[in-house]
Amino acid sequence: MSISVSSQLAPARPADLPAMDKLLQHPQLTPLTAEYGITLITQQLRLLMDELRTRALAGKLTQSDIATDSVIAGLTTRLREVTSSRLKAVINLTGTVLHTNLGRALLPDSAIQAVMKVLTQPTNLEFDLASGRRGDRDSLVEALICELTGAEAATVVNNNAAAVLLMLSALAPQREVVVSRGELVEIGGSFRIPDIMSSAGCTLKEVGTTNRTHYADYERALGEHTAMLMKVHCSNYAVVGFTKTTEIADLVTLGRQHQLPVTVDLGSGTLVDLAQWGLPHEPTVRETLATGVDLVTFSGDKLLGGPQAGFIVGRKALIEVIKKHPLKRALRTGKLTMAALEAVLSLYRSPELLPERLTTLQLLTRAQSDIQAQAEQLQPALQSALGPDYRVSCEPMLSQIGSGAMPVDSLPSYGLVIHYCGSEKAGRHIMQLESRLRQQNEPVIGRIHKNAVYLDCRCLTAVQAQRLQTLWSSDGL
Template sequence: MDEALRRLVTSCHNGPVPFACAPVFFCPMTIAGDQLFIEHVERLFMSDCESMSAEVRGRLRSIPAVHELLAEWPVMKAAGDAGDTMVREAIDAELDAERAAIRSGAPARNERELALAIEQRTHRLSLPTLRPAVNATGVVIHTNLGRAPLAPAAVQAVTDVARGYSTLEYDVSTCARGGRKEHAARLLRTLTGAQDALVVNNNAAAVLLVLAAHAAGKEVIVSRGELVEVGGSFRIPDIMAASGAKLVEVGSTNRTHLDDYRSAITPNTAMILKVHPSNYRIEGFHEEVSAAELSALAHEHGLLLYEDQGSGALLADGVLADAGEKPTSASLCAGVDVVSCSGDKLLGASQAGIILGSAQAIAACASHPLMRALRPGKLTLAALEATLRLYVTGPDAAHREIPVLNMLSGAPAPLERQAKRLHDRMLRKLREAQCEEAVELQVVEGASTPGGGSLPTVELPTFCVAVCPVDGRLSADGLKRAMVQEPDTPVVTRVRHDQVLFDVRTLLRDTDLDLCASALADAVRAGLRR
C-alpha cells in the first residue's frame, strides 16, 4: 500500500478502529463523512496483510494505541517540555519505525519501551537544527561547521547589539540618521591603508558587486589559471555572467604572461581581474603575472585592476608567512585598485565580504542598487568591528584572542599535553560505562589543516587521540556517526585506517574534552548493546 496514504489516514485518528495488520485510529466525523474512503483504505490494509505471517500480524496488532501512549509518563513529560505538536510528530515517526521493524522480523516493543523512545525522539525533534558542535577534525576553518569561531570580544559585541536597539544607522554626532558603512570601514582603512572600505554579506557577494558596479556590459580579462570555483559550486565565470560583465580568458592553465593580458585589451575592456589562489596551488612549470605588473598595465590603459584575494589576511606572520600568504595591504601597495576578501577565514571574524580600494571605486560599489540586497546585518558588523579592534590593539592580542589565529599557531608541546588530558578523560568515562575493553586509546601524531579554502598546501603538526575498535560489534565509521547523531552537541571527528581520530588542535575549550569523552563512551556503550 502507498505509505503516504497510510500516514494520511493514521494522522487523523482519535478513536480506535483496529485493522488486521496495525492499529489505526479514526475520528467519528471521518467515519460518518467518508465511509467509502475508509472501506477503500481498509481493503488496502487487508491486501497488505495477506503476505504477512500470523506471527507478524499479531505483533502489529500488539502496538499500543496512540491514546495509550499519550497516557505514559515519559510521553506526558515530553509534551510538557516540547508541546503537543512535537509529540504527535514523534509518535507518528516512532510508530512508523515500529511497524517497519516488525515487518522486517524484529520483536515488538512494549508500551514502556515505545514511550521512552517517543520521549527521546521528541527531544531530538525539539533541538534546533543550527546548534553548537565540537570540532575534533583538526580542520581549523571548517566550512561545514561554521568557519571561524568568534573571539570572546566579538561574541560579547554580538550579544550586546542583539539584545536591544543599536546605532546601526544612527549618527550620534548629528543625532540624525546615519549609515551602516562606517562601522567597520574606519578600522579597515587604518589596518590596510586603503582609501575606503565596504562590507557586504560574503566574498562572493563582493565579487558580484565589484563586477556589476565597474564592468557591467564590458569586458573583464582573467587568466585561465584563475577561473576558480569559490565553493558551493559557485564559479568565477558564473558570478561574472550574473554581474553582466563579459569574461575574456587569457593565457593557459599553468602559464600566463603579461603580453597575454596586453593583447586582450580592447576599447570595451573595463577591468583586469586577478584571482588569488587561496584554495589551490599550481606548482612546477608555472608562471603568473604579479599584481605590480598588472597594475602598471591596467593604469597605462585606463583600466581598473581588481584582486579577489579570497581568504584574506591582515597579518603576514607565522604560518601565513611560511606559506607565502601576503596581507591585503600588500596588494594595495602593489597598485591594485580594488581588493576583496572574506571576513570569516584567515581574518577570523564573522561571515562577510570586505571590499577595499580607492575612494572612487568604493563609492561606485556603495551606490550600486545591488548594495541594498548585499548589505550586512547588525550582528555581522558587530562581530567584525570587535575583531578588527583586536588587530588594532596589536599582533600579540590578535593571536591570543582570535581563535583562528590561535589555533593556526598552536605549538606541538601544548597540543600533546592536551591530547594526553583528553586520553585520560576518555579512559575514565569508558571505565565508568564498563566498556573500556571494547576500544583501544592511543595518543598519536597527526596533521591538521587550515581549511576553508585557505593555505591549501599547509599541514600543521598536531596530536590526536586515536580510538581503535576492538570488539567486533563496533566499527570506526559507526562510532563516528553515533557521536554526531546521538548527543545534543554533535562531536565531529575524522576516520583514518579504521581509527577514529580526535584532533585536539580544534578543541576550543576544556568542556570540549568532556563532551568528546562522554560522546565516545555513549557511542561505545550503545554499539555494544546492538
C-alpha cells in the same frame, strides 16, 4: 493485579489503540503540555498513533506497545527530537582549523559579547546619532577597515563571493573582465569564478595558459569592451614547476595606461603578516593595496578570524559606485555581523596581543607539545571505552589551516589514531566507529586516513577535553 508477560506480548489490533482524547487528558501529559504546548503535543501524538496503527495492521504491534506509559514515553521522545536544534555544536578533531563545513572561524569573546548586546536592544544600525537622520550601516566599520588596510573606502556584504559578484555587477556589466586562465579557481560547493562573472553579466576574457601567463597576454587582450583587469589569489591550490605569473604591480601599470581598474580577489585575506608567529606568509590586504590596485575583495571568516562577511576595499570613487548598485541592499550584512566585525577588527589595533585574544590565531599558533599532552591524557579513557578490538595510540600528525588558505602548508600537531585489531576486516569497523563518534550527543568529527580514525587535538578546548574524558570514562562507544 499483575499482567502476565504473555498478555503484554499478545498482538494488538488497530481497535485496541488508546483514544487520543483520553491520552491528551492524562495527568502525565501536564508537564509536557507546560513545556511544549498542546498544539505540538496533539500533532505529534496523532503522528505517533498513525505509526502504531500501521504496525498493528502489519501484525508487528503488541499490547505492551500501546500501554499508556509506552505511548507517553514514545511521545516524549518524539517531542524532544522534533524540537532539538538541527544546528549542533560539534567537537572539531579533523585537524582543519578553518573548516568550511564546520563554520570556519570561531569568534573571540569580545565579538560574542558584542553580538549578545545587540541581540536584546535597539541599535544605531542605520541611524546617524549626530544628525538624527538615516545612516549608512557600513559607517560602523568603514573607518576601522580603512585604518587597518590603508584603503580610501570600504563596504561590507555577507561573504566574499557576494563581494566579487557585487563588484563585477557594478563595474563591468555587459563588458569584458580579463583574468589569467591559471586563476579561474573553483572553491567549495562548486563555486567558480567563471560562473560568478556570468551571473554578474560580464564576459570572461581568459589569457595565458594554466601554468604561465605573461604581461603581454594581458596587453593583447585589451580592447574597446574591456572593463577591468582582475587577479585572483590562488589560495586554495598551488601550481608548481614551470610557471609564470604577472606581478600585480605590472598589471597596475597596464591598467593606468589604459584607464582600467585593476582588482584583486584576495580570498582568505589577512590583515597582518602571519610570519611573525612562525606561520607561512600570506599577502596582507595592506600589502596588496600598496601595489596600487584599485579594489581588493576578501573574506571575514577565514584568516581574519571574524564572522562570515565579504569586504570590498580600495578607491573611494569606485566604492561609491558599488554601494549604489541595487545588489548592495540584497547582499548587505545584518546587525549581528556588524557587531561581531567591529569587535574583531578592533583587536587588530593591538596586533601584539592577537595570539591571546583572536581565537583563530590561538589555534593556529598552538604548541605541538600542548596538543600532545592533551592527547595523551585522553588516550586511556578512549582505549577503555573502545575495548580490546581497537588500539588507540598518540601520534604526531599534521593540521591544516583550511578554507582555501595556504593549501601546501601544514602545522605540526598531535592526536589519537584508532586502529581496528579484531578478527574481521577493518574497513567496515573503522567506518562504523567514525559514524558513532559523529552521532554522540556532542558529535566528534574526525577523519579516516590509512584505514584508521584520526582525531587531531589541535582545535580541542580544555572544556571539551574534560567532557570527552568524562564521557569515555563512563560509557563505551
